[in-house]
Amino acid sequence: MEELNYKEYLNKYGMKSTKQRNLLLNILKNIKIPHTAEQIYLKARKSDALVNLSTVYRILEKFTEKKITLRTSFMDEKCVYSLFPTTHQHQLICLRCKKVILIGGCPLKEFEKTVEKQTDFSIVNHRLELYGYCRDCQKIIAAN
Amino acid sequence: MEELNYKEYLNKYGMKSTKQRNLLLNILKNIKIPHTAEQIYLKARKSDALVNLSTVYRILEKFTEKKITLRTSFMDEKCVYSLFPTTHQHQLICLRCKKVILIGGCPLKEFEKTVEKQTDFSIVNHRLELYGYCRDCQKIIAAN
């Protein structure tokens, strides 16, 4: 994992460039699925730069506030963090192996309009996750 | 709030009829929006029948396992419980006052089929919540 410096990027958000923040950004760029604060912390510990778990929480909190990261929590599970997606997308989560696949093509635009008319709410956001079993886990389940 | 006895109903699920369970069922039938375990506990304390908070957790856990109740957690918030909806529906949540409106007419059937084809997942479930501002809160926000 190449060591990068995100000073400019961080300063743009009014944050100082620290080795901990650079490290976390680097980790976040390299993970393919959302990770918990603890998982990120454990990855961080493997590098030279030492980081404290509360610092990880604090950094992720600030990142989330600035929309650098997205914080989600699946059904009954702890929060996970990932870089904030640049395009609108949702998550498809395997209930067995917890693998996450990102899917585009959100079908909710029209539905939201209908609901707004019905309810007088002004809808600003939604949360959609799909749950199922990935191909591998389907096989494993079928074999038992 | 009328005191009812759900003995038959509970036995059907292989559960004994206890005053705590009857009380919780009664509370659940009477609430219009999902409540946290603690909120339910506080309502329970107002009745004659005393209940312990861990008992509330244990009952709600069992109810949820039996699909008597639905356990959800909104963005970053603690779990809430409600009677398991008899029809498929989703929640529309006011970001200001936390009011919840239930909406039917889920638009995801077709979308799920498309995603299944794209991804080889077998989709068994989804979670959809809409967030926005209710009419009252829109007014309050506009007035500031």
Next chain:
DNA sequence: TTGCAAATGCAAATTATTTGCAATAATATA
């Protein structure tokens, strides 16, 4: 290079939830 605010580390606090265990209550059955 110095000064100051922001960021960090550490330990301790909080919050929601769960668990162990002894006491109690509900049901089945004698």
Next chain:
DNA sequence: TATATTATTGCAAATAATTTGCATTTGCAA
């Protein structure tokens, strides 16, 4: 109806995730 059996409850203590207070360190602007 009494009794045995087992589930359920209450209580206190444990756990797990996350947050906070405070002293120290660090980044950056002047």
